[in-house]
Each structure stands twice: as C-alpha cells, then as structure tokens.
Amino acid sequence: MTGAAADVSAAAAASLAVPPAIETHDLVKRYGGITALDGLSMRVERGEVFGFLGPNGAGKTTAVKLCLGMARPTAGSGQVLGAPLGDIEARRAIGYLPELFRYQQWLSAAEVLRVHCELAGLARREWPATVERTLEQVGLTERAADRVGTFSKGMQQRLGLGVALIGRPQLVFLDEPTSALDPVGRLDVRRIIGELRSEGVTVFLNSHLLTEVERVCDRVAIVDRGRVLAQLRLADLTSDRTVRIRVSGLAEADVPGHASPDGNDWRVVEDVAPDDVPAMVADLVRRGGQVHAVVPGAVSLEERFIGLLGSGG
Ligand SMILES: Nc1ncnc2c1ncn2[C@@H]1O[C@H](COP(=O)(O)OP(=O)(O)O)[C@@H](O)[C@H]1O
Ligand SMILES: [Mg+2]
Numbered sequence: 413m414t415g416a417a418a419d420v421s422a423a424a425a426a427s428l429a430v431p432p433a434i435e436t437h438d439l440v441k442r443y444g445g446i447t448a449l450d451g452l453s454m455r456v457e458r459g460e461v462f463g464f465l466g467p468n469g470a471g472k473t474t475a476v477k478l479c480l481g482m483a484r485p486t487a488g489s490g491q492v493l494g495a496p497l498g499d500i501e502a503r504r505a506i507g508y509l510p511e512l513f514r515y516q517q518w519l520s521a522a523e524v525l526r527v528h529c530e531l532a533g534l535a536r537r538e539w540p541a542t543v544e545r546t547l548e549q550v551g552l553t554e555r556a557a558d559r560v561g562t563f564s565k566g567m568q569q570r571l572g573l574g575v576a577l578i579g580r581p582q583l584v585f586l587d588e589p590t591s592a593l594d595p596v597g598r599l600d601v602r603r604i605i606g607e608l609r610s611e612g613v614t615v616f617l618n619s620h621l622l623t624e625v626e627r628v629c630d631r632v633a634i635v636d637r638g639r640v641l642a643q644l645r646l647a648d649l650t651s652d653r654t655v656r657i658r659v660s661g662l663a664e665a666d667v668p669g670h671a672s673p674d675g676n677d678w679r680v681v682e683d684v685a686p687d688d689v690p691a692m693v694a695d696l697v698r699r700g701g702q703v704h705a706v707v708p709g710a711v712s713l714e715e716r717f718i719g720l721l722g723s724g725g
Contacts, residue, residue, distance in 0.1 A: 433458050433583050433614040434479060436490035441474050441483065441638070448474040450638035451488070456631075458582075461605055461615045463625030465717065466635035472618040473511050475635075476585045479616075480508060493583060504533065507581035509572045511588050511618070517561035521552050521571055524560060525578065532579035542578060549607075550574040551600055565592035573604065584608060587618040602628050626713045634720050641720045646713070653683050655708050657693075662701040668692065678705075 434456040441449040449471045456462045464472050477483040479490065481498025495502035515524045522543050529539040547553045550570040560568065569592045576584055586605075590598045605628045608615050619625050625632050626646065633643045656678045659667050669681030684692060686708065693703050 430458060431491060431494035432456060433460070434462075434490070434492050434616065436475075436479075437488055439475070439478060439488035439490060440486045441471070441478060442486045448638055449478070449485070449488075452635070452638060452640060454633050454640050454643065456614060456616060458614055459609070459612045460631055461609050461617065461629045463629035463632040464616060464618045464635060465620070465622065465625050465632050467620055467721065470620075470635045471638040472620075472635060473587055474638075476508075476587055476616070476618060480506065480585065504579070505582045507576035507579070507584040509569075509576040509584075509586045509589055511591075513568075513572055515560045515568065515571065515575075518559060520557050520559055521547065521563075521574075522556040524571060525574055528575045528578045534579060546574040546577055549577060549604060566594055566597045569593055570597065570600070573601065577604075577608075581613065583614045583616065585616045585618070588620070589617065590619075590621065590624055598624070622714050622717055632713065634717055636721055642716070644716070653685060655681050655684050655689060655706055657681060657696075657703065657707075658705040659696055659701045659703050662696065662699060666699060667696070667701070 432455050434454065436452055436454050439449050439452040440447070452471065452475055464475065466472055474483065478485055478497055479492050481500075481503060485497065490497045492499070493502045493505055519527070525543045525546055526539055529542050534542060543556075544553075547556050550573050552567065552570055552574065555563070555567065560571065563571065569589065573586070573589060576586065586601075590601050593601065605615055605617070609630075617625060617629060629646055631643065631645050634641045656672065657667070657669065658678050664671075667679050669679040672678035672680050681692070689706060689708075693706060696703055
C-alpha cells in the first residue's frame with residue numbers, strides 16, 4: 413500500500429470510530445399542552461459550523477437545552493460527542509452561550525471568566541493565561557477590570573461568548589449570539605467562529621437571522637414547529653448552474669433567461685456552466701447591452717427558507 417492510500421484508509425477508520433458531534437432521533441419535548449419539539453432528527457458532524465435556523469418559537473433553544481441535559485426529552489433519544497444526552501463527562505467538553513443570560517453585575521469581566529475557569533475545572537495555575545487569552549479573543553482586554561453592570565448588551569454578549577470558550581471545548585452551542593450586537597460585534601463573532609472552525613471545534617449556531625448563518629455556516633438545518641424541514645449544505649446553494657443578471661440597453665427579448673419572480677429588473681438564466689459566463693457577458697456587451705451585475709446562484713437561502721416555511725415543509 414502506498415503512503416497516501418494508508419493515510420486515506422486510516423482517516424476512513426478514524427471517521428468510523430469517532431461518533432458525530434450531535435445526533436438526535438425523533439426528539440419530542442412537550443411542556444404541558446405545548447409541543448416544543450415534534451420529532452427532531454438531525455446529525456452534526458465533527459468540525460462543522462452548523463446553523464440551526466428557524467423563526468421564534470421553532471424549538472431551537474429547547475433543542476440546545478436537551479443536547480446539554482438541561483431538560484429531558486418527552487420521547488426520542490440522542491447522543492452528543494458519543495455520549496447520551498445529559499452525560500456529565502461530555503458536558504465538560506461543551507461550551508454554551510445561552511440565549512438570555514446575565515452575569516453577576518458586580519463582578520468584573522476578568523472575575524466572571526475566572527469563576528468559569530473554576531467551574532470548568534481548570535487548574536488554578538491556568539486561570540490567568542486562560543482569562544487573558546479569552547479577553548483577547550472576544551475583544552474585551554481593555555475592559556477586563558470593569559464591572560459587568562457597566563457593560564452594554566453587546567459587551568455582555570462578548571463576555572458570554574468568552575465564557576463559552578473557556579476550557580477549549582470540542583463543541584460550542586451559541587444561542588442567538590449576535591442578537592444584541594452591532595455590525596462590528598457581528599463581524600467579531602463571525603471571526604471567532606471562523607477561528608473555532610480552523611481549530612476543528614464544532615459549532616452549533618442557533619439563529620433566526622438568515623444573514624448570520626448564511627455567512628458562517630457549512631450546513632444549515634431549517635427548523636419550524638419542532639421539526640427539521642430541510643438540511644442543506646450552503647456550498648450547494650451557490651454552486652448550481654443558474655445566474656442572475658441585470659442588463660440595460662437591450663430589448664427584453666434579446667436578453668437570455670426569464671424575468672426574476674421578485675418583479676425586479678433581474679433576469680434569471682438557467683443552466684449556465686460557470687465557464688460559459690464570460691462568453692455570455694461578452695455577447696451581451698457586443699450587442700450593445702450594459703451589464704450591471706452577474707450573480708451566480710438563483711436560489712438564495714432566504715428564498716429557500718421562506719419557501720419551506722410557507723409550504724410547511
Ligand atoms: N419552559 C417552557 N415552558 C413552556 N413552554 C416552553 C418552555 N420552553 C419553551 N416553550 C415553548 O416551546 C416553544 C419553542 O420554544 P423555544 O425552544 O424557546 O423556541 P426558539 O428558541 O426557536 O425561539 C415555544 O412555543 C415556547 O413558548
Ligand atoms: Mg431561542
């Protein structure tokens with residue numbers, strides 16, 4: 413066997429041996445008469461940035477609570493990092509940014525992080541370096557000594573993110589991490605998620621914001637009324653053979669494709685190989701057209717999302 417073939421089979425053996433980051437089977441959670449989860453099945457691979465996208469009330473927070481063992485399923489089962497839901501050992505390797513949280517207002521940012529170093533069971537000698545690195549990571553170094561009570565919502569959310577990262581978790585749950593953040597804060601969260609991905613950390617991102625998951629996630633599950641309506645790889649959405657174009661200066665009949673259903677002045681051209689796009693543009697220009705925009709991919713996540721929610725699956 414060549415070295416390369418040996419590596420490939422070793423990798424295949426390893427992927428068989430390592431269970432997925434998260435796997436759930438028909439999870440049901442009822443609160444009295446309310447069904448928060450209605451047969452939720454999903455699988456999240458190790459190292460993925462996975463978006464859990466759905467409207468308010470879809471069951472996103474409930475799903476995370478079940479994965480963390482903070483609530484018990486009414487029915488169904490699941491595993492997180494290969495351990496059953498709620499396993500204490502597995503919990504140590506998991507970071508969590510809750511949706512609604514408040515840290516003790518009288519503590520400083522550094523003190524909050526130190527408390528969580530202790531809760532995470534880190535050796536005392538590791539605390540100072542961990543606190544320093546985490547403050548740096550979430551952009552709060554300058555505010556380390558300031559009391560949380562003086563922090564804006566966005567700064568509190570950064571601190572929450574820092575808490576979720578203490579102890580170098582293998583899997584991080586972020587529940588609406590950017591809801592309180594301004595554009596700069598959102599960019600920072602995206603950067604942090606990118607860093608986690610490059611370190612091989614699995615990220616489970618709850619969000620009702622399309623633009624958020626669209627930019628950072630490898631794969632998205634669209635969830636509504638406690639069920640996964642669709643799971644899609646974001647790369648597949650944009651790698652189809654459709655382009656949108658916006659052209660002026662030509663009669664409508666002389667522009668390829670059909671009018672965009674949005675009723676704007678875009679045209680949708682189906683079945684164009686990416687390599688054929690330059691020739692198509694050159695042809696339009698040669699015939700006197702002015703090409704304002706050429707955008708690959710006809711179906712945005714937003715259209716898929718709205719379409720799926722509208723049809724109930
Ligand atoms: N502790 C609870 N008691 C009663 N109902 C709950 C509780 N937690 C969630 N729910 C209900 O379950 C549904 C899903 O809620 P949630 O998981 O918070 O949705 P999301 O995070 O997607 O907005 C909602 O109808 C919500 O009101
Ligand atoms: Mg929620």
